[in-house]
Amino acid sequence: MHNHPEADADEKLDWAISRSRALGLRRTKALDALLRVLIEAKNPLSLADLADSNGLRDRCDRATVYRLVTRLDEKGIIRRIGLHERSSYYVFLFPGEHHDYLICTDCGKIDPVDLDCPVAELEEEVMRKSGYKQIYHELEFFGQCPDCIG
Amino acid sequence: MHNHPEADADEKLDWAISRSRALGLRRTKALDALLRVLIEAKNPLSLADLADSNGLRDRCDRATVYRLVTRLDEKGIIRRIGLHERSSYYVFLFPGEHHDYLICTDCGKIDPVDLDCPVAELEEEVMRKSGYKQIYHELEFFGQCPDCIG
DNA sequence: GTACCTGCAAAACCTTTGCAGCATC
């Protein structure tokens, strides 16, 4: 589940690019750069995070980043998640990977949390009971991080 | 868990008001109205939802609503949750109650989902492993609702 | 050559804050 070390990054990037191509997106510098940043990120990134990242700053406009994440989200290559801040966050969606997050209510720090998420099994139940399709879930824990205690 | 019928609304309101008072808030018309709307709501409400609700529209300014939800959230009487839209949503926090939500990725409809949430037990584990305190969680399911399928 | 992308700039949207007057305790 959480056993994809750095080494996979290039592999993921290749996969993401060909998938993007297959879904009708053009391969532009901005696309490459954005996918790379997102794949190498350890945490979800906001639009601002992305636009200001080393990989994208000076390489493309905020509006382009915005339109890219929107398209990639629509295609299901990345996912927009909530996380409480005013802005949206984006994560790369690699099949079979899922992360839950732990967020400090005081300083806003975001940490991925490693656990055998018991919710995956519930998705089917929810699907059956509700009639919804294409179900996925988001799980976040909120609390006061060690640095902010006391 | 999910056995608090409408009848409890008045009881909850009384409780919420005295708790607000105890925590140092003044009892104003706006406070009463806001708590009532939130307690009677079946779904989480955004700032706009609240301000435009029958209970609050014409009764108080948006800024007042904003400041009220902020205070109530700080006091732990209501809770701000994410839910994906650009705006924050608020729910009344009654001790012992917890809701997870099912949100349509197409039309944005929000439904509370009834299930024995298995995440509560994980909170302790997360707390132990991470050193975070005051942990709570949010769980949302996303999918395409029956009306939006096809 | 065409359809799609990008940059720049402006428009839209909410949220957030300052301040003077009013209500609660």
Add this chain to the structure above:
DNA sequence: GATGCTGCAAAGGTTTTGCAGGTAC
């Protein structure tokens, strides 16, 4: 009477869109 709340209005920050030009296919 003092403190905290409220309204109004303005400021802040992101997100979103229009349009002309450039680029991938």
